[in-house]
Amino acid sequence: MYDYLIVGAGLFGAVFAYEARQRGKRCLVIDKREHAGGNVYTEHIEGINVHKYGAHIFHTNSKPIWDYVHQFAEFNRYTNAPLANYREELYNLPFNMNTFHQLWGVVRPEEAKQRIEEQRQAAGITDPQNLEEQAISLVGTDIYEKLIKGYTEKQWGRSARDLPAFIIKRLPVRFTYDNNYFNDQYQGIPKGGYNVIIDKMLEGIEVRLQVDFFEQREELVKSAKKMVFTGMIDQYYDYRYGVLEYRSLQFETKFLSWTGNYQGNAVVNYTDRQTPYTRVIEHKHFEFGTQAGTVITEEYPTEWKPGLEPYYPINDEKNNEIYKQYKALADQESDVIFGGRLGGYKYYDMHQVIAEALTAAGRELGK
Ligand code: FAD
Ligand code: UDP
Numbered sequence: 001m002y003d004y005l006i007v008g009a010g011l012f013g014a015v016f017a018y019e020a021r022q023r024g025k026r027c028l029v030i031d032k033r034e035h036a037g038g039n040v041y042t043e044h045i046e047g048i049n050v051h052k053y054g055a056h057i058f059h060t061n062s063k064p065i066w067d068y069v070h071q072f073a074e075f076n077r078y079t080n081a082p083l084a085n086y087r088e089e090l091y092n093l094p095f096n097m098n099t100f101h102q103l104w105g106v107v108r109p110e111e112a113k114q115r116i117e118e119q120r121q122a123a124g125i126t127d128p129q130n131l132e133e134q135a136i137s138l139v140g141t142d143i144y145e146k147l148i149k150g151y152t153e154k155q156w157g158r159s160a161r162d163l164p165a166f167i168i169k170r171l172p173v174r175f176t177y178d179n180n181y182f183n184d185q186y187q188g189i190p191k192g193g194y195n196v197i198i199d200k201m202l203e204g205i206e207v208r209l210q211v212d213f214f215e216q217r218e219e220l221v222k223s224a225k226k227m228v229f230t231g232m233i234d235q236y237y238d239y240r241y242g243v244l245e246y247r248s249l250q251f252e253t254k255f256l257s258w259t260g261n262y263q264g265n266a267v268v269n270y271t272d273r274q275t276p277y278t279r280v281i282e283h284k285h286f287e288f289g290t291q292a293g294t295v296i297t298e299e300y301p302t303e304w305k306p307g308l309e310p311y312y313p314i315n316d317e318k319n320n321e322i323y324k325q326y327k328a329l330a331d332q333e334s335d336v337i338f339g340g341r342l343g344g345y346k347y348y349d350m351h352q353v354i355a356e357a358l359t360a361a362g363r364e365l366g367k
Contacts, residue, residue, distance in 0.1 A: 008230030010038020012340035018201040019361035042193035049193035060351035075188030081179035082267035109175035134165035150273035230340035246310035
């Protein structure tokens, strides 16, 4: 008999399993994929750590979380500074004085602020109600049209007018010449890739891969006193209140032997509507690689349907209302803990998932 059955060997499951083992608990971790790590898993191709499920940059403002992950790995000094390619015009991201200069030729912060204010007033936005209005009110119509609208509508498969404003607030807007994509104090990529962290967390814990919870539900539930569930909460409850919507992605990964430096940066966003992918990742640049060849990945957003990976919850009003009903059921469970991006139906970053898992572990297992 295990103390905990942990469904999902992603960050939430791995942190919880590690914490439980530290307190002498016996855990069984299962995952339907053929590897542990969930979406932070990296695959070694031609000497390069390839972020198999899209670019993952660790960032946090929390010293305790930064210290926590350092138990498991060292981090390099990588700072994310993506470029936006709009029909072969290049702009710096996030939206900062470099972007404003490239777009309008302005040099001083006050000039940039004035431009944005003029465009916001012309659009007549006082109280932004959706992503489009929020974006125009933050950075004006020009940036919205070139760098946000096309990318957002590809990424989410919906009009920016039908998306929640909070999504665009993830991105900093700065009136300094600073291309750091994050405002957080701490940032980097674990040396050797994220697998180093996951492997250390799961050391000494029984992990069974290629096991889908729903295919062996009864036996698995019986095998443990309690469960931690990090899969889709709507599936757990047999979709009784309806299907929650997600966005999925297809990744096209290529090894290029003819060049060691394809795009000169780890992340380039394609912000026009026509290019079918949103981003091209050149993985070696996350770790300052000097290999002769290079590996790139194009990221194509798609609507989620059963059989595809649910990467992004769509936290619009309709879906959040459905989620609330599942959450009410989850809150009544005494032997099941739901967590992570899918268990909590939240657009969480890694540091947030780790914090959430530590809180859940503290509540469940004591300090
Ligand atoms: P997951 O990693 O999804 O793990 C859940 C696991 O459960 C999976 O391995 C899955 O196979 C397994 N599972 C699900 N259902 C079942 C089942 N029925 N039976 C068995 N196993 C099951 N965060 C950042 O901080 N920085 C970034 O730069 C960043 N970039 C991202 C880019 C992309 C494209 C995506 C999609 C996410 C990004 N994130 C980033 C977010 C980050 O991936 C997540 O916060 C984190 O990995 C979530 O961990 P998790 O354990 O909740 O979920
Ligand atoms: N976004 C955009 N243009 C860009 C980058 C981002 O419009 O060049 C918008 C888009 O709606 C995206 C959101 O900002 O979904 C959040 O971007 P982030 O880079 O945080 O997305 P993630 O890495 O989570 O996919």
